[in-house]
Amino acid sequence: MSLFGLFSSPTIPQVDAEQLRLRIKNEKPILLDVREVFEHKSQNIPGSTLIPLGELQRRMAELEKYRAKEIVVYCRSGGRSMSACKFLQAQGFNVVNLSGGILRW
Secondary structure (H helix, E strand, C coil), X not given: CCHHHHCCCCCCCEECHXXXXXXXXXXXXXXXXXXXXXXXXXXCCCCCEECCHXXXXXCHHHHHHHCCCEEEEECCCCHXXXXXXXXXXXXXXXXXXXXXXXHHC
């Protein structure tokens, strides 16, 4: 069983594509893509950081500098990003899931 499924947490905040576009323009949140490299290369939100979900636990040190900031997590449709959000929230990060993922972007 993956560690990502073991965390029970409060509700993860959601943001839709329109709301995220406004946040990017006004607030500059950290954007985290948890898809695979080939997915990120084919389409991504400009300025996003890629850390595939399977590498997230091992690469946590890369996110430490963003601990005090809002991190908007996305994937293809919202499932992997929700798992990543639960994990990151349990580690004390301020996370928001992009509802519908890159498909809705």
